[in-house]
Amino acid sequence: MMLVYGLITGILFGFLLQRSHVIRYDVQLGALLLKDMTIMKFMLSHIVTAMIGVYVLYDFQLVELSLKPTILGGVVIGGLIFGVGWALLGYCPGTSLGALGEGRLDAVWGIAGMLVGAGLYAEAYPYLSKTVLTWGNYGKITIPQVLGVSHWVVIFCMTVFVVLLFRWFEKKGL
Template sequence: MILIYGLITGILFGFFLQRARVIRFDKQVGALMLKDMTIAKFMFTAILVAMVGLYFMDDLGLIQVAGRELILGAIIPGGALFGIGWALIGYCPGTGWAALGEGRIDAFFGLLGVFAGGFVYSEVYPFLRDTLFTWGNMGSPTIPEALGVNHWFIIVPLIVVVALAFRWLEKINL
């Protein structure tokens, strides 16, 4: 059943990616050049909706929200590599799959890079695990845990700040 939920969620996410037009190459390049905030607005909306839903289910006792390990030695180079790949190809992996689904052949080559990168990563993982992935381990706190406050004291102000930021971005045509 979990696979069915994953399939449904993936289809819905792909639908919304396409509907928001964030899989268009010009939107991707505009985001990288900070000239079009459509992708940032789409992703922040998805993150906020997920955050509210997850913490609400946590409050109901249906799930347990836990932080993931924050390892700077993995996050910094991984984020840089992700950004370089996005800049070179014009798609991130998620939007690449959606663009390929629309028939955009250029996304195919980017996705080949994803698979090649995954293969290389699997080959060097033992080395990375014992070296780079040991640097800067900050544990696995969530932001509310790190600050020692109830999660809603973070979520509600964050929603307000993001909504105001969206309004400002719309006002300046971004």
């Protein structure tokens, strides 16, 4: 049943990606040039929605959180690789799959890059686990834990921040 939920969620997310036009190359380019905040608004609205949904389920003990450790070395290097790939191709992983679904064959390069990157990471993992993946290892932490506050305080602040940011984007025509 979990696979069915995953499939339904994936289809819904892909539909929303397509309907919001975030898989269009011009929107991707606009985001990279900081001229179009459609992708930023799309992702931030999904993050806030997910934060609320996950913690409602968590508070009712319907799910358990499975935190990954915060390792700055891996995050920084992975983020740089992700950013370079996005800048070169014009698609991020999710949007490349959506673009392929729309029939844009240039997205195959992004998907191939993801697969090659995953293979290279798997091969390099024994070395990385002793080097890069130890740099800045803070363990399994969350922002509410670090701040010593309820997760609802962080969610409320994040929601207010996102709403204010969206209003600022609208005033600037972004």
